[in-house]
Amino acid sequence: MxxxxxxxxxxxxxxxxxxxxxxxxxxxxxxxxxxxxxxxxxxxxxxxxxxxxxxxxxxxxVGRSRLVTACHSQDGTVKLLLELRDGARIETVGLPYADRFSGCLSTQVGCPVGCVFCATGQGGFTRNLTAGEIVDQALAIQAEGSDRRLDHVIFMGMGEPLLNYEAVMKAARLLNNEVGVAMRHITLSTGGIVPGILRLAEEKSQLGLAVSLHAPADNLRRRIVPNAKWPVAEVIAACHQYIRLTGRRVTFEYCLLGGVNDDLEQARQLAALLHGLNCHVNLIPYNSSGTARFREPSLESIRAFRRALANLGIQVTQRLRRGRDIEAACGQLRQRIDKETRL
Ligand code: SF4
Structure with a gap:
């Protein structure tokens, strides 16, 4: 071979x-x-x-993947389904914004974390990606996506990056040194793998850290992220350590699921949990795939949650809904194409 x-x-x-x-x-x-x-x-x-x-x-x-399909959204988002050398398929997304062109890259085929709102998580885990397979996605996005240069990357596609630590860090270095993406513009998004966060902290890398929390308390978090191994308190303690050693701010991702984790009591608990941390919260309104078990949060509940956090001193942003016409939520495109191929 x-x-x-x-x-x-x-x-x-x-x-x-x-x-x-x-x-x-x-x-x-x-x-x-x-x-x-x-x-x-x-x-x-x-x-x-x-x-x-x-x-x-x-x-x-060379080692490039095969492009199976490219979906272009009206808002400029491009989602690619790529086939790897062993036939495994992964998704990757290019997101053009006014000030940057960002790639959301996968780090594993499937994902062992199993978030209940995520099509990838429901499909199980197959294998880790190599550093080359991760960087390949950035090259594919650049070729398909836009005339603009890809200048931001987030490891937030399929998979848990901190469970594929060596390959992800190698990919980050390649993106930085060979492709030309500044290390400060590369972010790793984790479901809360405490040993990985601590290892990242020790390396004092300029890589950004985002933590997908989705709930302020363990009982609710276990319902949303069933395979979350570390209690919320340990995840937050690891974030304190990361901030202490790197001087960098942490982003907390919070997927708002209608009627599940979007009420004001949860906003208050979240604000109390994050009090004193150099962080900001990025609210991600749930993107329904139509067959989903959850409903999208109402505009009023999103606004109220956001206002409550801000009033309690937490910096908060809301992710724009991108690529709704092309199944841009994680795993949805692969799921549909796989279904069609099986028919
Ligand atoms: S949301 Fe991310 S961490 Fe959760 S199952 Fe999906 S790919 Fe894995």
Whole structure:
């Protein structure tokens, strides 16, 4: 089987080409083709000698995924379904905003966390992605998404990034050093894996941290995130440590589910829990897939929840609803295409 090159940085590519009998500087050219020019084949790499390209082709492949389908929303959001070398399929999303073009990347095939409102979580877990498979998504979004340069990334697609720590951190470094996304513009979103948060804190990385909380108390959180292993208090304690060691603010994601976690008592509990933390809360109104077990929160309840947090001194924003016409919530597109393919 051919070995994929995507996922190696410039110095690894230099070493690899030297092993193949080529001068080290060819590794820099190869990195340029892989990450900046987004080459799909060795044939495109016109400044590499033909004999070297043939040698590489015998042993290696670029390692890009196959685009199964691309859905473009009227609001500019683009959602891609990608097929990996082993046939597994993942979703990835490009989100153009007025001030940035952001990629929401998957880190696993499926997800073991099992959030009840998430199509991916309900589909179970298959495997971790490699660093190359994670970076590939950014390249695919850039190719499909917009003329603008992808300048922000969040690991918030399929999967729990902190359960695939090494590959995700390698992908972050590749995005930073090879693709050109500033580390401060890369955010990792976790369901609250305490050892992973503490490890990230120790590394003092410039990577941003977002924690999907969804409920201020354990009993309700367990209903929404059944496989959440660490109690809320331990998650918050780990966030205190992260802030202490990195000096960075933490974002708490809170998916508002109509009639479940969107009343004012929960807003008050959340404000008390986060009191004194350098953080902000990002409210995500639930995006129904039509077959869902939950209903979307009303506009009044979203406004009231938001106002209650703000009045209690918590910085709060609300995520814009993007890509509603293209099933942009996590796992919905893969679920539909898989169903259609099975019919
Ligand atoms: S919302 Fe994220 S963490 Fe939860 S099941 Fe879906 S992919 Fe996993």
């Amino acid at each position: 051919l070995v994929p090159l995507l996922g190696r940085d410039t110095s690894e590519l230099r070493a690899l080409l030297q092993k193949e009998g080529a001068p080290a500087y060819r590794g820099g050219q190869l990195a340029e083709w892989l990450y900046r020019r987004r080459a799909l084949t060795f044939d495109e790499m016109s400044n590499l000698p033909g004999a070297l390209r043939t040698r590489l082709q015998d042993k290696y492949e």
